[in-house]
Amino acid sequence: MTEAAFSIADIPIYGRILLAPMDGISDAPFRCITRRLGSAYTVSEFINTHDFSKLRHYQIARLAFQETERPFGFQLLDNDAGRMAEVGARLYELFKPDFFDINMGCCAPRVTSRGAGACMMRNLDLIRDSFRRLGQAVPVPLTGKMRLGWDETDLNYRAVAEAVVAEGARLVALHGRTNKMKYGGKARWEPIRELKQALPVPVIGNGDVNNLADARRLFEETGCDGIMIGRAAMANPWIFAGLDRDEVPIAEVFALARYQVRAMHAFYPGEKGLVAFRKFIKAYLAPCGLPYEKIVQLMKVTELEGLLEMLADIEAELGGQGQSRFGWEGLANPFEKEQKA
Template sequence: MIKIGTIELDGRAVLAPMAGVTDRAYREICAGFGASYVVSEMVSSKALQFNDKKTGFLMDLGEAERPAGIQLFGDDPAVMAQAAKKAMAYRPDAIDINMGCPVPKVAGNGSGSALMKTPSLCGEIVAAVKEAVPVPVTVKIRKGWDKTSVNAVEIAKICEAAGADAIAVHGRTRDQMYEPPADWEIIRQVKEAVTIPVMGNGDVYTVQDAVRLLNETGCDLVMIGRGALGNPWIFQQINAYLTDSCRILPSPGLYERMSVMVKHIQRLCAYKDERHGMREARKHVGWYLKGMRGAAEFRRRAGTLETMDDLALLVRDIVAANSVAEEAGR
């Protein structure tokens, strides 16, 4: 059992926060398949000061996804502390501080991964937020800003000293974005440098990847992002391997995959209304279709989805096409 402050996690695989992806519907689906901890999409601390309706929607947490954290980004300790206090109205189990986002609209304004260029400021933000809220405070960082400033270990130690209850490390610098292979060695170094739980993040797409990351770095938790897209079963598979004598659960069959996909999109539409939900659904459907026969054409159709009826027709055709293929292969 891994503890983050007062939170006890029943499993070692957690869902990484991803802007535009890890909304309530997706977090609930992943939690249902064994993600032991989930985090909201990142929320602007400045926007939260103005009671922005969209910002409030991002922080809406359901009981089916707990334990769940709310992730905040910003570069002003006082503003971050005030935002954390406001976020408590949504009853998060933890507050997560984003010090890893590489996108220009965040890092370009001094937040996200840009904070790693000023280590002392990282500590000030953690200390301010920690003092402001009664729940655990976690931090997500990268390897560093660029290859000339790889300082994840330094930042992790500063954050721990300032009161952070856990730290997640993505094994790439800001300049590397998401492309080159993640450096798991930096995760190992951070784990050896601090006493708080460390979540390793980067290039985990299979159970075998998760096991290697745990063994090679000694990290406490595996944080999965892109590897869970259209694949919430990965959490269940990792949990089974780690707790049930290295048992390998098979990948889901066509009917289970389609059933979970439909359930996911139904929740998406219930929380966001059908018009907005179906627009969000298009990318998720594309991810669920990965590796399927005829996936390219079905993904093209997924890009035009407008209603749940459209989705039902698409699923009907996917099942029919794959059933014919299975018959032909016998």
């Protein structure tokens, strides 16, 4: 049997590269796809536990996951430790995830303005409380995902990481930017190395890994246990299978696209799946040099069959040939029987 690369408490992880959680991107269909391609484990989009506790029907789509995604964790986001623990306990009862992750990195002003996400990093007591209470409420391990700090004058990643580990976190992921940087500037990787050397738990490095050479460099420069890839994975999910985008055959791109659009169409109600798929297909086809009008046309299709026909035409024009080595063509759509949210 292959040896685990690292583990989250007693959960062995067989791989070192995984999809970063991304609101509006890392939904269940995309997570299943990236997991099949080799992403080591999965984390949900953030679950706002304030909203969950107030709404009778939280969007089911945000909570749904497939067994094939395991090890799977819900990522929770809130500025209230008690509420986070209560909702965590309920989510555990309902869905039995393998672990929970606490979001200490979201930089959206509507989130930070109420003290949640990256703003938690300014409140160590809240962080300690959240890990302690959630840890008491659920029987599975906790992990945390954070940034460098609030801004350049407040780079407290080390203190935050040590605090969460002291409260029982079994893995820490660090995005090498401050809250103030949002997604701009350049991610700094030295702090990832510092945490790797300082912490007794696995450290995941994150930020600006755009290709396999970057991934290798991040491992070499920091010694981190694993890396999370966000934006680049949206354009090249094949990176989890060890392929840079320019190594992916045309037929492979279209086989995945066809599988994904069917999955998304079945997963979301009405036209929502097709609309949500547009950002993926735009990113997948970006390197193909299609005329602008063609992309515009593609973005306007509102029916699955029409979209599949158009994809077939474009593939033929681009000279796609052969079958996918990942077997998308023969794979059952796991979302066909899902209740639509």
